[in-house]
Amino acid sequence: MNTAAIQQLLHERFGSGVGPVESARLSDAVEVDPLSVDEIALFLRDQPDLAFDCLNNLSGTDRPARGKIQVTYELFSYVHRHAFVLKVDARRDRPQVKTVENVWPAANWLEREVYDLLGVVFLGHSDLRRLLLPDDWIGYPLRKDYVEAPEYHGISTVRESILALPERR
Amino acid sequence: MSLELEFDDGREVFATEEMTLNMGPQHPSTHGVLRFIIRADGEVMRSAKADVGYLHRSIEKIAEKVGWHGFMPYTDRVDYVAAMTTNQAWAIAAEALGGVTVPRRGEYCRVIAAELGRICSHLLAAGAMGMDIGAITPFTHAVRERELINDLLEELCGARLTFNYMRIGGVAWDLPPGFDAKVLRFLNHFEPYVDELDDLLSNNKIYIERLANVAVVSRERAIAYCLVGPNLRASGVRYDIRKHLPYSVYPEFDFEVPIGTGRHGSVGDCWDRYIVRLDEMRQSARILRQALEGLPEGPVIAKVPRNYKPAAGEVHVHVETPRGDQSWYVVADGTEYPYRVHIRTGSFAAMSIIEELSRGLMVADLVALIASFDIVAPEVDR
Amino acid sequence: MRAYLDAVAAGYPSTSPALVYLLGMLAFGALVVFVFILPVAGITSWVERRVWARIQSRIGPNRVGPGGFLQWLADGLKNLLKEDVIPAAVDVPMFRLAPYVVVAGFCAAFVALPFAGSLIIADLNIGILYISAITSLVVIGILMAGWSSNNKWSMLGGIRSATQIICYEIPVGLSIFPAVLLSGTLSMQGIVAAQGWAPTSWHMFHSPFAFVAFVMFFVGALAEGNRTPFDLPEADSELVAGFATEYSGMRSLLFFLAEWGNLYVIGVLVSTLFMGGWQVPHFTDNAVVLTVAQFATMFLKAYFWVFVAMWVRATLPRVRVDQFMTLCWKYMVPIGLVNVIGAATVMVLLPDGSIVLRLIMVTVAVAILVQFARRVLFHLHRADYGRLGRIGEGAA
């Protein structure tokens, strides 16, 4: 089933929570409401002619120009061998998305990664801790406005070059 | 183990004190810098929580700073055991966004390099698996064969581990003269070796006892946790990106997709994951033979501007690496830098299922489990 | 030995004979340790590395001395000079003591090991019982090492080792019984004397039960010596050297010294109990020549089993703890019990043994060996075909 048909199906079922087909070049996606994405995900998985049994990828993208952080779900169905891309836009100042961990267990770590690097809070997640970065890291590095702290636990992250120092005679 | 009485649904049972073990970050069997926090009751684990991130090198952030061409060497470091396929994934993503077509000879060079890399990676996986189970000899034999491939790849691109061989639009260099004959000679030598590995390791009674029926992943769990590649196929799902979502020139080759059959236990146990890799080496050898035979003439790289600026768009790329479907999500915004790159690797998916699988296994089984998933720690952390 | 010390004591009437005894014993012990035990253990380490290297298509240590033969001396020297790191949180006295307890336990076993007809330190009445008893010191030492290291992995290793040794003591003991029954004595020399030089007069070919006991003894001894496939206490891939993790320098080497030396003890025990020990045909009346021949026979027989143990270690994976226990309690112990009764029954039915039965057993053993050799040759041939035969054809 192609993206347009799936969008139709979703729109019939969930109404205004489902946006139109968003066509970026090379990739079509459907944007949905971040707070009802879990229900939509459940529907996508359990509807027999959709049967998206695998969450293949879950990525976050910071879009400061639009004030949004976009979370992209790439779904795949091993039953029908078709793929579908779902997107949600979270507000950049208070990014909150419902978790889909209960629908696809694979989302557990993928959501933790997005939380870790972009600071998106997945509501209802069972274990939302930092995954890759240390637990006491400050900030979310994949945000476009992230500035590296000058030091981490007393270790300087800036390297001084001797070339910049005044020459000694 | 102090005996304490636990009142569990009204029944008195003897229970033993729990022990928390810390496996890693420096441990020979975690295949990289990786840590498990094991809660164990004697030798039986209640859970093994993975703690990753020790090898996080912020490769995705680097991509946003170094530009399209400049990111290629970094892709080697995503999965340094099989850098060719990661190279290829990035090249495919960039080419798709920029609308570049790779010359046919370039595609063939890529396939040859990628399949050699696949054999290389699977050899290491099979050997290390034997080593983790306690058989030390298969590892040295596997590494001996791997050395031959390393020599070949060194001749091809000058590096033995981090190749940086591919470019956007093709490959950096054509095959050196006489390379195809050497690869053929290697294949003649290598194909019987896989049978030898069967004799040496696969059918060893102790080896089978250690792996069969251990950490069985059912078809449903494998899909739900998004296991990919050999780990998925061992659970009985016949799905290979090269065959079912083809890229490059793979549709032109005739090869099979081996799946786990549960020959010594249940479908999806550790032994199945091991044997699928062995079978895949044979198929890779088949592809290599066909690629060498049908190698077309012509250029190996398309004309690509030095200042590469693909138009805005986003693309999802799937490439079959030795550790399975590597899923790349690349966003371009029309500048000379990628806007966002996200890589979901095979090891990442496999790591996340370990906690669930570890319940009730023994400490020694965890080692077998990690090895059977062929986890490469830097690929998890990127 | 005793007579000699008495004579020495008589020569120094002013000194207390007790002192002479003590000093004499110490000197003799030191002599045995430095002249025999250390070189045997050391050379075994070199042989093991070379044998592994051959099996794994590597070269192995070949730099120090001819063929690398002196590598063990170099390693020993290096480890002696290395810093002995004692981690901060260990229980220091016990941590220091543990390697010595292990080595003492294993060296003490040499007291009752027969080297030749007249070469034995002490032919104890309870020889074999003494050896199984004194080697329990090794367990204590390993437990001490595991616990005092203050490291959970080390402790797991220590516990595994202790479990392993206590459990396998039972099948090993049961498989010693047939040999003891057949000889009617516990003394090591007595057991050897009850056999002859010809394979037909070895205990292992007395009856099927004796043969099974022989196999069980070797397997059980591998388990007690922490050798692959039963090297769970050291399990490099899981426990990372187990009880020895925190040790460095000479102390760490002492554990391995005991392990390699133990291999030789296992070899001597197998050949003494089941393979006629030092028995050679009485080809000369010259006592010295005869003793040398006996010593060589014993050494070669023992070393053959050392070699088999190395071969097994290079070939087989490691079993898991539960499988290991299953093997012991569900297979080896019941079989061992049946075995003892069976061997005794055969002894009652055929008080003098039966040469026909012995010949049949020898034939069976030869048949097993031949079949094994054929399998090995088959694989060798196949490997050769793939490697040399086809690569010689060059590029197709």
Added chain:
Amino acid sequence: MTAADAMFLALAATAVIGAAGVAFSRHILYSALSLMVALFGVAGLFVTLSADFVAGVQVLIYVGGVLVITLFAVMLTQGIQNVEVSNRAVGSVAAGLLTAGLFVVLLRAMSSAQWVKPPADVPTQTSTYGIGNALLGQYVLPFEVASLVLLAVLVGAVVLTRKETAE
């Protein structure tokens, strides 16, 4: 002092020192290891009494079995090294009286016993036959009763530790 005397004294000292270590050491693991020393001393004493088989069995069973199991239990109990094990302050008077009483009894037993001094060079003979015949001949009933006790212990252990499978 003859060699035999010296040996006896050394072994007796070993046993006593080991026993004292068991009683006085503040660390339970050191107590257990002192027990090993004491057991070896006693085994040595058995040897000087020409009871080599008993000595061997003593080491095999007590050091190789009982002591290892004891160490096992101690090591697997978490935090035992922080527990003050010796309760030396409690009832020292009663303990002293008891010890004194026991000492008197032992002393009387020793002084009233008829000690047989063996001839100087008695040929050492293996005691295995004697013990075997005694156990399976004269004392077969106590021997079997003892094994019944062991069986009961085994069954008890199984009943206590068996996990009920919820089916």
